[in-house]
Amino acid sequence: MYLADISRLNQGQVLGKSLYDENSKLLLAAGYKISDQIIKLLKKHGFRSVYVSDGLTDEITPEEVISASLRMTSNKLVIETYEEVRNHPSIRKNTALKTLDPEKLKARINDDPKLNHIIRMPEIKNIVENIMDDIISNNISMFAALPIKSDSGKDYEHAVDTTILCILMGRLFDYNWKDLYSLASSALLHDIGKAVIPQVSPKEQEVYYKEHPTYSMLLVQGNDPSGFSKHFTVHHHHEELGGEGYPQGLTAHDISPARRSPTNKSEIFHHAFILSVANYYDNLISGDVDETIYSPEQALQKIISEAGTRWNSYAVQALASVIERYPVGARVKIVEASLQKLKGFVGVVARTNPNKPTQPLIIVTHNPLGNQITPIKIDLANLQNVKLELDR
Numbered sequence: 001m002y003l004a005d006i007s008r009l010n011q012g013q014v015l016g017k018s019l020y021d022e023n024s025k026l027l028l029a030a031g032y033k034i035s036d037q038i039i040k041l042l043k044k045h046g047f048r049s050v051y052v053s054d055g056l057t058d059e060i061t062p063e064e065v066i067s068a069s070l071r072m073t074s075n076k077l078v079i080e081t082y083e084e085v086r087n088h089p090s091i092r093k094n095t096a097l098k099t100l101d102p103e104k105l106k107a108r109i110n111d112d113p114k115l116n117h118i119i120r121m122p123e124i125k126n127i128v129e130n131i132m133d134d135i136i137s138n139n140i141s142m143f144a145a146l147p148i149k150s151d152s153g154k155d156y157e158h159a160v161d162t163t164i165l166c167i168l169m170g171r172l173f174d175y176n177w178k179d180l181y182s183l184a185s186s187a188l189l190h191d192i193g194k195a196v197i198p199q200v201s202p203k204e205q206e207v208y209y210k211e212h213p214t215y216s217m218l219l220v221q222g223n224d225p226s227g228f229s230k231h232f233t234v235h236h237h238h239e240e241l242g243g244e245g246y247p248q249g250l251t252a253h254d255i256s257p258a259r260r261s262p263t264n265k266s267e268i269f270h271h272a273f274i275l276s277v278a279n280y281y282d283n284l285i286s287g288d289v290d291e292t293i294y295s296p297e298q299a300l301q302k303i304i305s306e307a308g309t310r311w312n313s314y315a316v317q318a319l320a321s322v323i324e325r326y327p328v329g330a331r332v333k334i335v336e337a338s339l340q341k342l343k344g345f346v347g348v349v350a351r352t353n354p355n356k357p358t359q360p361l362i363i364v365t366h367n368p369l370g371n372q373i374t375p376i377k378i379d380l381a382n383l384q385n386v387k388l389e390l391d392r
């Protein structure tokens with residue numbers, strides 16, 4: 001099976017993996033035949049891509065970074081947490097005020113004791129520890145996933161994916177359980193402050209948006225007062241080394257996140273070096289930075305080019321070593337290869353190569369004219385000057 005863009009689904013294809021809606025309810029089971037009606041339903045739910053079986057690459061089964069059921073429960077908890085914050089009477093009352101300004105909103109969140117029990121911290125802890133457990137016990141070291149984000153559930157999926165990335169990256173800095181947990185739970189909640197942004201005009205929203213890390217921090221602080229590391233990490237997730245980030249425009253030396261940075265308020269906290277990179281990566285591949293949906297390789301290249309100026313270079317290096325450029329199940333086009341006649345052929349990644357991450361083993365299924373051919377396996381590691389492109 002392979003990951004196909006919704007716009008390229010054909011009648012007669014079969015759904016390769018089950019799909020769940022934003023409430024983690026089963027929407028369509030694997031094996032369902034794609035029809036016009038199904039395509040409409042998928043569009044309605046905001047899906048951008050789905051796994052399909054085509055009879056050519058059925059031996060390919062994409063791996064999950066965490067189990068599907070854990071992903072569902074995690075998504076559900078994040079959705080509920082956002083909803084509980086958004087619908088809490090104190091928040092609703094505040095965000096409905098026409099005259100409220102971003103600073104006043106901060107003060108209100110900070111001063112309202114009712115908001116200190118709004119996040120179910122024991123459940124958050126439980127889920128984060130389960131994700132850590134899943135990754136560590138299965139010895140997962142790579143983020144082998146392409147975005148299958150639905151438009152409606154994007155924010156929640158972003159929270160979970162960023163958490164997974166932070167765990168994979170944090171492990172490379174030999175973080176102990178406590179540090180890893182602190183980083184991962186900060187990642188799960190880093191954008192919770194978006195839930196308090198009032199429904200104002202897009203121009204006004206921009207001002208509130210720049211303060212969302214502060215709102216997130218205040219909510220986490222109120223609900224988990226002793227988690228100092230989390231407060232800093234959440235607050236600093238949009239800060240950049242050179243001071244171009246927000247909300248405070250903090251700066252930092254480009255030192256390894258393995259070393260604890262001073263918990264003073266003028267420098268970026270070391271866990272946030274990792275979170276900011278994971279967050280930015282996921283935003284790039286989700287199309288949330290500049291409307292372009294970056295492929296993992298394109299996103300990595302962009303972030304690598306900004307290492308040391310915007311992003312902590314150690315964290316960037318960690319990201320580069322956990323991202324699977326062309327995960328199993330990705331459809332790719334051969335743009336360049338030493339074997340000229342392969343140019344333009346399209347196939348699906350069947351096996352990745354840890355030593356040559358941009359040269360996986362693929363099953364070629366279509367010629368450059370788009371015509372189906374008898375599938376053949378080609379190990380791109382044996383060729384030179386290979387350049388691939390995601391063919392969504």
Ligand SMILES: [Fe+2]
Pocket residue numbers: 190191212213237238
């Ligand atoms: Fe954010």
Ligand SMILES: [Fe+2]
Pocket residue numbers: 158190191279
């Ligand atoms: Fe984010």
